[in-house]
Amino acid sequence: xxxxVIDPDDIAPAPNRPSTMRYVSEAAQMEHMxxxxxxxxxxxxxxxxGLHYHxxxxxxxxxVTGSLEVETPDRDYHVAEGQFxxxxxxxxxxxxNAANAETTATxxxxxxxxxxxxxxxxx
Numbered sequence: 172x173x174x175x176v177i178d179p180d181d182i183a184p185a186p187n188r189p190s191t192m193r194y195v196s197e198a199a200q201m202e203h204m205x206x207x208x209x210x211x212x213x214x215x216x217x218x219x220x221g222l223h224y225h226x227x228x229x230x231x232x233x234x235v236t237g238s239l240e241v242e243t244p245d246r247d248y249h250v251a252e253g254q255f256x257x258x259x260x261x262x263x264x265x266x267x268n269a270a271n272a273e274t275t276a277t278x279x280x281x282x283x284x285x286x287x288x289x290x291x292x293x294x
Contacts, residue, residue, distance in 0.1 A: 175199040179208040190215040190268075196285060205285035209278040211237070214270040217278065222292045224263040230282045232256045232266055237276030240269045244294060263292035 182193040196206040209217055222242060232239060232255065239250040242265045250256045258264045268276040
């Protein structure tokens with residue numbers, strides 16, 4: 172793999188997403204971790220599948236700017252700038268920027284292993 176310096180602005184956003192998402196891990200040809208940068212406008216979600224869970228993947232979101240709201244079956248979380256939200260496998264969650272947020276949120280999303288194992292969660 173070697174070394175990479177990547178400007179997320181040079182990566183085309185993934186199509187058909189509820190918020191702007193750029194795959195840093197694909198640009199760097201990373202094999203063991205998914206790495207994404209999200210720009211989430213007020214009222215926008217991060218995931219495609221709403222409340223969902225991963226069978227295998229551990230997922231972490233770091234709030235670079237703004238804040239993140241995370242819905243889970245048990246409670247809702249407010250994640251402030253500079254904080255992480257971690258979702259372990261088999262734990263449903265849905266992340267968004269609150270509709271009444273004053274700014275766009277910039278979120279760094281990480282997942283390992285980098286598998287596409289998101290499943291919709293129905294209570």
